[in-house]
Amino acid sequence: MSQTTEGPTPQDPAGDDSQTRRDFLTLATVTVGVAGAGLAVWPLVDSMNPAADTLALSSIELDIKPIQPGQRVTVKWRGKPVFIDRRTPERIKKARADDGAKMPDPQADKDRVKKAEWLVLIGICPHLGCVPLGQKSGQPRGEFGGWYCPCHGSHYDFSGRIRKGPSPKNLQVPEYKFLNETTLLIG
Amino acid sequence: MTTINPACRALTLALGALVLGIAFAAATSASEAPKPKAQDWSFQGLFGTFDRAAQQRGFQVYKEVCSGCHSLNQVAYRNLAALGYNEDQIKAIAATVEMQGGPNDEGEMFIRKGKPFDKFKNPFPNENAARAANNGAYPPDLSVITKAKPHGSDYLYALLTNYKEKPPESYWVDNDGKPIPPAKRKWPEGMFYNAAFTGGAIAMVPPLAAEAVAYQDGTKATVAQMAKDVTTFLAWAAEPELEERKSMGRKVILFLLALTALMYALKRKIWADLH
Amino acid sequence: MTAPSEPPQASSTDGKPGIIEQAKDWIDYRMPIFTFMEHELNEYPTPKNLNYWWNFGSLAGIVLVILIVTGIVLAMNYTPHVDHAFDSVERIMRDVNYGWLIRYVHMNGASMFFLVVYIHIFRGLYFGSFKPPRELLWWLGIVILLLMMMTAFMGYVLPWGQMSFWGATVITNLFSAIPWIGDAIVTWLWGGFAVDNPTLQRFYSLHYLLPFVIVGVIFLHLWALHVHGSNNPLGIDRESAKDSIPFHPYYTIKDLFGLGVFLIFFMGIVFFAPNALGEPENYLPANPLQTPAEIVPEWYLLPYYAILRSVPDIAIPFTGIVLMKAKLAGVIAMFGSILILFALPWLDFSPVRSARFRPITKQLFWVFVVVCIVLGKVGANPPNLAVFSGIEGFKYIHLGQIATTYYFAYFLVLMPLLAKFEPTRPLPQSISEPVLRDRDESGE
Numbered sequence: 013m014s015q016t017t018e019g020p021t022p023q024d025p026a027g028d029d030s031q032t033r034r035d036f037l038t039l040a041t042v043t044v045g046v047a048g049a050g051l052a053v054w055p056l057v058d059s060m061n062p063a064a065d066t067l068a069l070s071s072i073e074l075d076i077k078p079i080q081p082g083q084r085v086t087v088k089w090r091g092k093p094v095f096i097d098r099r100t101p102e103r104i105k106k107a108r109a110d111d112g113a114k115m116p117d118p119q120a121d122k123d124r125v126k127k128a129e130w131l132v133l134i135g136i137c138p139h140l141g142c143v144p145l146g147q148k149s150g151q152p153r154g155e156f157g158g159w160y161c162p163c164h165g166s167h168y169d170f171s172g173r174i175r176k177g178p179s180p181k182n183l184q185v186p187e188y189k190f191l192n193e194t195t196l197l198i199g
Numbered sequence: 200m201t202t203i204n205p206a207c208r209a210l211t212l213a214l215g216a217l218v219l220g221i222a223f224a225a226a227t228s229a230s231e232a233p234k235p236k237a238q239d240w241s242f243q244g245l246f247g248t249f250d251r252a253a254q255q256r257g258f259q260v261y262k263e264v265c266s267g268c269h270s271l272n273q274v275a276y277r278n279l280a281a282l283g284y285n286e287d288q289i290k291a292i293a294a295t296v297e298m299q300g301g302p303n304d305e306g307e308m309f310i311r312k313g314k315p316f317d318k319f320k321n322p323f324p325n326e327n328a329a330r331a332a333n334n335g336a337y338p339p340d341l342s343v344i345t346k347a348k349p350h351g352s353d354y355l356y357a358l359l360t361n362y363k364e365k366p367p368e369s370y371w372v373d374n375d376g377k378p379i380p381p382a383k384r385k386w387p388e389g390m391f392y393n394a395a396f397t398g399g400a401i402a403m404v405p406p407l408a409a410e411a412v413a414y415q416d417g418t419k420a421t422v423a424q425m426a427k428d429v430t431t432f433l434a435w436a437a438e439p440e441l442e443e444r445k446s447m448g449r450k451v452i453l454f455l456l457a458l459t460a461l462m463y464a465l466k467r468k469i470w471a472d473l474h
Numbered sequence: 475m476t477a478p479s480e481p482p483q484a485s486s487t488d489g490k491p492g493i494i495e496q497a498k499d500w501i502d503y504r505m506p507i508f509t510f511m512e513h514e515l516n517e518y519p520t521p522k523n524l525n526y527w528w529n530f531g532s533l534a535g536i537v538l539v540i541l542i543v544t545g546i547v548l549a550m551n552y553t554p555h556v557d558h559a560f561d562s563v564e565r566i567m568r569d570v571n572y573g574w575l576i577r578y579v580h581m582n583g584a585s586m587f588f589l590v591v592y593i594h595i596f597r598g599l600y601f602g603s604f605k606p607p608r609e610l611l612w613w614l615g616i617v618i619l620l621l622m623m624m625t626a627f628m629g630y631v632l633p634w635g636q637m638s639f640w641g642a643t644v645i646t647n648l649f650s651a652i653p654w655i656g657d658a659i660v661t662w663l664w665g666g667f668a669v670d671n672p673t674l675q676r677f678y679s680l681h682y683l684l685p686f687v688i689v690g691v692i693f694l695h696l697w698a699l700h701v702h703g704s705n706n707p708l709g710i711d712r713e714s715a716k717d718s719i720p721f722h723p724y725y726t727i728k729d730l731f732g733l734g735v736f737l738i739f740f741m742g743i744v745f746f747a748p749n750a751l752g753e754p755e756n757y758l759p760a761n762p763l764q765t766p767a768e769i770v771p772e773w774y775l776l777p778y779y780a781i782l783r784s785v786p787d788i789a790i791p792f793t794g795i796v797l798m799k800a801k802l803a804g805v806i807a808m809f810g811s812i813l814i815l816f817a818l819p820w821l822d823f824s825p826v827r828s829a830r831f832r833p834i835t836k837q838l839f840w841v842f843v844v845v846c847i848v849l850g851k852v853g854a855n856p857p858n859l860a861v862f863s864g865i866e867g868f869k870y871i872h873l874g875q876i877a878t879t880y881y882f883a884y885f886l887v888l889m890p891l892l893a894k895f896e897p898t899r900p901l902p903q904s905i906s907e908p909v910l911r912d913r914d915e916s917g918e
Contacts, residue, residue, distance in 0.1 A: 030471075044457065055575050068277050448741065462734050465731075470728075473724070
């Protein structure tokens, strides 16, 4: 459409006025046309975003009543494992005692939980995306008693913070809230 | 100019003829079934939208009457937001059904309450169960039923309102068009007569009777009212995109008209120096 | 392709080439793609008298691009499995962002593609665009039409509705008419003993592949076109430079204006009557145990379907000896109705291309157009249904037989006769001449 600068543009016998009018028309048409083409592309792009049925599953409600103190439960959320740890008072105490310790990604334990008893973590090692061990009893839990990532040897403590190993970050805390005493909404 | 205008006219004429021909061919392809009487629908025309109140009443009719036999497999409870229900209402509606969940950590399936993301619960576990419960007939899924029949909404309304006690005299003719004497007439067992149904004999029990549901908004639940409401609901189920489609369509056409007018002006301008 | 002689001098108003010009020159010296585009798209000399019937070629190309782009996006969400295909299409319609729009554009785009291409073919017929030196161009066009039909047929199977399934069953069964090896071929096409999951999966694969083959053949089609350039409404060769104008801007803007008008029509259908051209039955999931009351293809295949059903057993009169069963004869007639187009350059050997100067040809052409539409109507109706409600004896099968006879007679009998005996009107001296004369007459 950029025919104003190149190509054998025919001479306009009517002179400058007519040429100006033509340039204006060309500009207007090209502008409107390009805008329309741009708008037409949006549905194609947006169709690759999460669909309505996918979004409908983007948050899950969980009944946490059956989880016993000291028990760890894994649930699937947005295609990833989420660790739910109902911590015993000793574990909470240990986690809080370490708040001042030297660690790669310092964070206070109380900033990582909404209720001290319930620790909710995304079960993906921030290093390279493996799932750390420690959810089931009998699995290695690392030197700090939390979780241990077998891929490259990252050790996490009772707050899910990285204490030793290659991971640069703590285990992430997902968006969640307590709908009531026994119902947890993740996402 | 003289070379363009007649050509332009001929083009328009020929295009018109072709389009008519196609429409004609398409329209006559379903010539066998009786054409249902056209009704006035809130969702027809360029500016049509679904009547929210009719949709909600129609959903009630579906839930209390149709859903005993007919599934609505493609629709999820979360979709009811389009009818004007809020999140809590939808949760409550979904929770009224029981779904199979699982397997749990022990590998067992369990029963859980329905959730908004669930699709509408199917009244039968499979087609065979549906047939067994319905005298061998299979109640079709209603998700796209108004799109699956010619003049779908009108047809559905006609079907629901055209049950008769017994077929008219004109029904009793043999293949050659001769009347069958009353002694030889045999009505198929378990079937009902419906004037809107191809062949007349339908396996579906007349689903609607006056006051079959108690409308919460006080609307009188006549058969015609319920038929109209449930058709509106099912038309929405079949084309949930209808309102967005028409509203976007109006903008797109207006835009294209403007763009085409511009291009026509530019075309005239560019070609002017040749004539 | 033009070979470059030396690194071209970049031309800019102030003498210093800009970075974009430099890059263009650098590429062009190594691979003269910009020179090529300049030659073939910009200055490409085109007859100055093309009318709006010449819009439909480029229009067809644009519709194909729309189909490919929407198709690629649909493929991201479609599941080619008999248990999931129908549901995955409904998921596209309901849950995928703008999925309904993309599918309706794709679905109706197929109809639009055929509409535009049919007009393009009729234009070629009317103005004699198949005559020397454009025979190869014409043949490549027929190849494109055949590929389009295969692609559309397989695409229609993908939603796995009732008409998808039964259309596939009927069309694949046609191959069983081939003597001796027919049944083996049908089994091979199906990958089983009926249309089933293997069939769906191979159709999906081929439906994705064939459009790109079409794109390839279109390039050949354009190559052949650009050797001798477009035919024109007068059907006479260009004599001097005065008869031509550069493609750009004259025909770019004319094509774009035509595209605008077409899009209004196309989008009107997509947004306000998206299912008007389709068969409602296809919104019922495929059921191998229950045949629909009537199996009909999409509108663009109806004329061929009518020809298929119109041909009776071929027998020696009064002896009852059947030479060929109706099924095989119908299949041959159906494929013949398209393949016969390959022979057009010899069937119509008149040196006059344009029907404007052939008064009888012109009228018989329009009869032919009407016959094609009538065949479409015949294809849409049961053969034993009466055409007019008052006259029970005249059924669609009879109408179909009359129309089929004309279809073939038009090519095989009328065309050669007209080419030999029809008195033609005098041709103008050149393309510029009638344009000048017109101006004098209208007093401009």
